[in-house]
Amino acid sequence: MKIKILTALAITLLVSCKTEKENSVKKEYNQELVDELTSMVEIDQIAAGVPSGKYKELTKEEWQSFKDSVFTVTHKKAAEIYNKYGFVGYDLAGKEGSKKFWLLVQHLDFDPDFQEAVLKKMKIEVENKNANPENYAYLLDRVQLNMGEKQVYGTQVLYNWKVCQAYPKPLIDSINVNKRRKEIGMELLGVYLNEMSKMHFEINKEIFSKVNITEPKLYELEN
Structure with missing residues (x-):
């Protein structure tokens, strides 16, 4: 994947595009989804960090198996959410819920194609002021590097x-x-x-x- 980086990139992120606005339908706030994302992030943060508490007792093999299991489940659920709603924006889950969905996708480096697909939908929501542009920058950098390109904002x-x-x-x-x-x-x-x-x-x-x-x-x- 090659994402062309132009001087106008940041402006593009912040200026709404009429066609994309028409393609982005405002969604009703979904508390059940927010609760699910909250639960997913709690376990995701454990797996993404260093072993602590009871997890310190695990062997390296057991810890790796635990991490693999968590990210496999996260990937499946995140894909289901994405296929149903696209990128989870503020309208659907509030700022915190939107951030949680983004965070889960950030950690799915083993599937950069999925990250890139989410990134494209997130760009539309950013342009509609329905997602966080800084979080977009983090995911963009992640996708760029995972695809063998250089990052744009220096977040990684x-x-x-x-x-x-x-x-x-x-x-x-x-x-x-x-x-x-x-x-x-x-x-x-x-x-x-x-x-x-x-x-x-x-x-x-x-x-x-x-x-x-x-x-x-x-x-x-x-x-």
Whole structure:
């Protein structure tokens, strides 16, 4: 898949298109769906994180089996929801419910074709102000990388463990990344990377303490 990245991309996300508006039918709020998404996210967050609580007792094989089982069920249910409703927007599930559906799709990296299909529908909802443009940026970057392309907004990162510093995975047109981020309401990339570095340090503080790293290395930001 090749998604053409133009200067007007961020504007396209925020400006409504008449044809797409006509194709996007306002849906009635669905509490039952919201409850289902809430339940799915609770178990998804466990599987997407590091083993804690009773899950610490599992072997690596058992933990991997648990994760595979969770994401397989999530994939099946998310596909059923998508086939019935398209992308779950604010009108159908509120801002939190919409975010939960997006989050579930974010974690289905083993099926980038499904992620891409959801992304296309989500773009229409963003243009109709019925979905979050920042969340769209995260999913776009995820799809780009999963399809072997460079990301657009720099949301997906790696870490330099020697100094505890986050840095973006391959990024298209890095010179203008902050312009693109600003156009959809995101903070500067440096600010985001510093926050990710701090979080990485807190999660792995015990490991870093063994190699005398007492704080993350942060990027210097322009005033």
